[in-house]
Amino acid sequence: MTHTVFVALMITVLGLIYLTQAASATNYDYDIQDVDNRIAELTSEKADLEIENARLTALENIRNSSVARQMTEPAETNYFSQ
C-alpha cells in the first residue's frame, strides 16, 4: 500500500516537473517572439532612417542646400605634390 502511494506521488511529482518545464519553455518562446518582433521593428526603423539619410544626402539636395548656394568658384587653383 505504501509502495503504491509512493509510486503515485513520484508520478505526480514527475508530471508536475514536466509541466513546469514545458510551460517555462513556452514562456521562453513568447519572450523570443517578443524579441524577434522588436528586432523586426528596429530593423524597419533603421531602414527608414537609412532612406531618410540617403534622401537628405542625395546630390540634388546637397546642390540645392543653402551651404552649396553660398559657395563660389575658386579664383585660382594651386597644385602640390603629396
Next chain:
Amino acid sequence: MKLFSHRSSRADLLVLLTLLIMAVFIARLFYLQVIRHSYYVELASTEQFKQRIIPAKRGEIYALTKDEPVKLVLNQTVYTVFADPKIVEESDKIVEVIEKVAGGSARDNLYELLSEKASRYEIMAVNVTRKQAEMIKEENLVGIGFQEDTRRVYPEGSLGAQVLGFVDTEGNGQYGVEGRLNDRLTGTDGLLQAVTDIRNVPLTIGDKNISQPPEHGDNLVLTIDRNIQAYTEEALKNGLKRTGATKGSAIVMDPYTGAVMAMANLPTYNPGEYSKVEDISVFNNAVISAPYEPGSDIKTLTMATGIDQGIVSPSSTFVNTDLIRVGDRTITNATKGQTGRISYQHALNYSLNTGFVTIAKLMGDGDSITLKARQTMYEYFHDRFRLGQPTGIELGGEVAGTIVPPDDPNGAAVRYSNMAFGQGMDVTMVQVAAAFSALINGGTYYQPTVIAGTMDESGEMSAEQPKEVATGVISASTSSTMEDMIIEARRAFHGSNDTQGYRIGGKTGTTQVIKDGKYVFDETIGTYLGFGGEDKPRYVVMVEVSGENKVLEGGKHAMPIFTDISNWMIDYLQLQPKG
C-alpha cells in the same frame, strides 16, 4: 443452489456488460489510434504545425563616391491599407484619417469603396510608410487592415536609371543591373515550420520544427561613381540643350580596369516611377543596346592595326587626292583640300578617309583590299578589339552588333574599305570604349564592368577583380604610339579648351544614318571618343548625340561635352599637372 445460481448469473451479466462496454471502447480506441492513426496525426499536424516563408531581402545597390560606397537603391517596408466594408463602422472617420495620414497614397474614391458592402477587401491606400501605418493603427479603426510589402527606393531619383533598371510589381528586376543580376539580387527565401499556439506564435515543442533562414540577395557595389555619373548626366543635358540634339549617351571608363565610372542616356526616367513612363524606349541603355555605325572613331583602330602590323607609322606618308577607288566605288573625304603627300598623323588630324582606306590596301597588296587584308582587319577588329560581340557587361539588354567576316559574301573589299573609317559595321558604344581602352592602356582588353564588389551585412566590402580578357591585343609600343597620335589629333584643333598640363587625346566621329537601307544626308550622329590623364590615361570618355532629322557632328556637337566632362574629371580625380 438455485438462489446462488441466480446471483451468479446477475454478476456474470454485469461483468459481461462491463467487458462489452470496455471492448467497445477498446475497439473504438483501436480504430482511432491504430487504424486512423495517420489521418489524425496529419489532422493534428495541420492544426498545430504552421509553415511560414521567410522572404529573402532583395540586395541593395551601392554606387561609389571615389572609394566610399553610398546607397543608390534601398528597400523600404511599406503597407497596403485595406478595408472590409462589411464590418466597417465609422466610414467618415476612416476616410478622414486615411486621407489625412496617407495623403497622395490614398485612393480618390474612399467613400465609394467603403460602400461596397458585398466586398470583404477594398484597397484604401498603397505604399503607406511604417510611420503612416502606425498613425492609422493608433486610431483603432474597425474593419481596417494592413498588408506588408517591400518597395525599391531611389533617393537619387533618375541618376543612372538605365544602369540600375527597376523592379516590377511581381518583384522581378527589369533592364540594367536589376534585370541582368536578378538572381543574385533576389536571394533564396527561408522557411519556418513549427508548432504554434492559437496566436500563431511558434513554440519550441515538437521534434519536427524546421528553421531555415533566408539567404538574402547580394548587396552590389557598382563601379559607377555617383559624382561622375551626376556630372556626366548634367554635361550631357547641357550639351543636348546647346546643340538641339534630342538623344544623347555617354560612358566614362577606367581604361586600366574596364570599370564603368558613369553611363548616361537621355532622355531618361525615374526608376521609382517607371509605371508613369509613356515611351518605354527610355528603359533601354543605348550605350549597350543600340548598335550603330561608329564612324571616324574607328580610324584609331585602323591606324593601330597598321602600326601593329608594321605597315605604317605616324610619320610615313601617302598621296592624298581626296578620293580613292575601291572596286567600282569612289570614296571621298569629308574634309577636302589636304591634298599631296601627307603623313598618317595628318590624315588622323583631319580624319581623312583616303588615308585609312590606303592603310587597308597596304594590309593587302597595296592596290586592293585583298582577302589577306580583310582577314587581318577582321582579326584585329573582331577577335582582338572584340567589336561585334557582347562584352559581357552586367547589364540587361546588351546586343552584339555585327562585323561581317571576310569570307561572307557581304564581306568584300568595298565593305572593308568602309570599315576602315567606321562604316559598314554595327557596334555599340561600350564595345568601342572598351576597344579604345585596350588601344591606349598598353594593349590589354578588360571586360567592361559595372560591378565593383559586394557589401556584407556588417558593411564590409569585398572587391571583385578586373576581368582581363586578353593581353597583347596590340603591342605596348603600338599603344604608346597611338596614345601620342590621338593626343596630337586633339591638340591640332580642339585642345585649346583643355585644362593645361595633362595628356588629353581624342577623335571625332560623324556618322551618316541609314534609313530604309540607304544613307541619308539630313541626319548624322555625332560622337567623340577620347581620354585624359597624367603620365598614363586615367579615364576614357565617349559621347554620342543624335536626333531625328538632325545633322550633328562629332567635332562641333559631341566634342564640347567631352571637354566639359574631361576638365571636370581632372579636378575630381585631383590629377597633378605635368611641369
